[in-house]
Amino acid sequence: MSDTQEPSLDEQIAAYQREFRDLDPQVEKVVSALGRLNRRMNVAYGRQVAELGISSAEWEVLKHLVLSGAPYRLGPGELAKRLGLTPAAMTHRIDRMAAEGLVTRDRDENNRVRVIVELTDEGRTKWLEAMRMATAFEEDLLQDLSTDERGALGDMLIRLLRRVEHAQPDAGGRLKDLD
Amino acid sequence: MSDTQEPSLDEQIAAYQREFRDLDPQVEKVVSALGRLNRRMNVAYGRQVAELGISSAEWEVLKHLVLSGAPYRLGPGELAKRLGLTPAAMTHRIDRMAAEGLVTRDRDENNRVRVIVELTDEGRTKWLEAMRMATAFEEDLLQDLSTDERGALGDMLIRLLRRVEHAQPDAGGRLKDLD
């Protein structure tokens, strides 16, 4: 009986059209594919970094510290902003990561309200290993696309990104008119 | 001091290249844009449904019940599988939603081990309202792309999706988040 598996994308879009008349199937196809793809990718990343003994949450922190460039230091507040977490959550996450030796947490000498989270060598090594696995996965993922297609895909995604960044929904739930 | 804001996509890719030599910038551009776009979209969806007084978590449940077609019924286990949650989490989520009147929870008459979660009229109405806002947002998002571009984008995304699904055939996995 319960062999109900997740519907395919096309089935899903057909179902939406049955339930919601004025739906543009082309738009829905793009949006649904985007969502599903991202979900699958996140699962894949999670599995990969788990092999290194870290969670995706920890991987995210390592990533942003590395992105900040040498000497790989950021404050908890800044990290929280970039990761989309509350500062409180960051406090605890850093606790765990410091206990595992991935980062250090110290008071700023010059301003003792501030805290400096710094990548350890071990943390940097973990990031490198994770990065190697991630890029291998990503290149494999894009393998079927030609160089031209990759370029076109990247450009279109960036155009969407710009639109979403410059036109966040306001309190009325609408996108602001841009032009 | 540090008014460090999140780096732009190009800055981020440049930073990656400094820290990790053999990186294909084109691949990274696609992947990073995908990730960012999805995050921004999820935040936007969350804000929108919050105006209706529901969380994105609840919206996801409504969505899958609607997608199942009339009479809009699914078991907790099936819902958990589709949403990428554990059955335990589903139990609690349904508790809340039943208390709010979005769904009903009843034992199956024919098999009293099973439970049937069914959409209420109120739940269906909420979904419709959310859907109206979501599709408006999505159409706005894609506004800058021509019909041909939308088609090309959708096709490429689906090719990536197939690749990722083939590469990791449902390994007992829970898939995170929405779609």
Add this chain to the structure above:
DNA sequence: CCTGAAGACTTCAATACTAAAGTTCGATCC
């Protein structure tokens, strides 16, 4: 029937997160 096994959910204990209040330090004002 009665027993054992499997399935579908629930309960329980522990973890991670959020919002809000609290703490501590630094900066500004007069």
Add this chain to the structure above:
DNA sequence: GGATCGAACTTTAGTATTGAAGTCTTCAGG
């Protein structure tokens, strides 16, 4: 040069989720 405000982080209380153990029902054998 103290009083006050604000910034950066932590603590607290409450909620959502997970993994593991538990409950109840059905089904298949003996």
